[in-house]
Amino acid sequence: MARRTLTACIAASMVFTPQLGATAASATPQTDPCPMFRWTTLGTAGGPIPTPERTEPANLIEAGDQVILVDAGDAAASQLAKAGRAVGDVHTVFLSHLHLDHTGGLAAVVGLRWMNEYPGVITVYGPPGTQALVDGIIASMAMPAQMGFGLGLPSKPSDRIKAVELTDGQVVEMGDLRVKVVANNHLDGPGDFAKKAGALAFSYRFELGDRSITYTGDTGPDDRVTELATGSDMLVSEVIEVDQMIAMIAKQRPELADFMLNAAREHFTTHHVTPEQVGKMAAAAGVGRVVLTHYVIPGPLGESAPSLYSQVRQNFSGEVDLSRDLSSYDVGCSR
C-alpha cells in the first residue's frame, strides 16, 4: 500500500506566484511545509476521435510554485483557462509521446503565451522528435513575428520556447520537483516502425518531497510502468474498453474485413490497458489511489463508468476515481 493516505490539505483559496525565473529566484525563500501538489485532468478523451463530452488528453500539475502541463491535446489552452490558469502561468510542458491527440494543443499554448508576451521561457520536454515538433511550431510563427499584433514587433519566438528531448531512465530535477522518465510499450508493434524511427512513449513519475504521482501516458501492460509507479500516492492511468470499442468500430465500419478488426483488437490489447489491467498494475505497485483518464470508450463516460470502476476494483481495493475534464486531485501532506 502507499505510504499514507491522501488528504486534501491545500485550501482552494491558496494563492501563490506561478511565475518562475529571475524575479521569483530573487524572492526571499520560504519553506512551505506542505506545498501544493495537485493534478487536474484538463482533457480526459483518449484517441484521435473528438468527442462532445471529453477534450483531448491534457493535464495540469501545480507543484509548489510550478505550473506544468502534462500532454497538450487540442483544447489544452482553453481548458487551462477553465481551470483558472493563464497560458502564461505555464513554464513547463511534459509530452508523454508525439501522437497528435496528445500534442494538438501545444501550438496554441506556446503561441498564445507568446502573443501575450508573458515573460519567461516555456520548456517543452518530451521524447525524441520533440525538438522537430517545437521547431515546426516556431516556423509557423514566422509571419506573425514579422507582422506583430498592433503593438510593435513581438519578441523572437525561438527566444521564448525551448525543447528538451528526454531519454529512457532520465531524471529531471526542477527545484523541489523530480520527474522520472520511463519508456513504455505503447509504440511497440508489428514492423517496429516506432523503433526504426527512434520514437519513444514515456510514463512519468512526479515527486515532490515524499509525495508522488505516476502518470502512465499511453501504455500497454508493462512491468516498467508498474515499477515506476511503486509506492506512488496516486496513479493516473489511461484505460480502454476493448470489446466495446471493437463492437462500435464493427458497427460504424461494416466494410472492414475481419483481419482489420483483429488488428485493431491486437493494437488495443497490447498498446493500451484495460480496467482490469489498471487494477492489477495499481495493486502490484501498491499505489494509494487510482485516477482514470484518457478514456478509449465508445460513448459517454456515464455509460461505461460502472463497468470501468468494478473491473479496476476486481484487483485493487484502494480508492478509484473516474476523472472528468477539470477534475482536480490534491495529494496531501503526511507532515
Ligand SMILES: [Zn+2]
Ligand atoms: Zn493517447
Ligand SMILES: [Zn+2]
Ligand atoms: Zn498514443
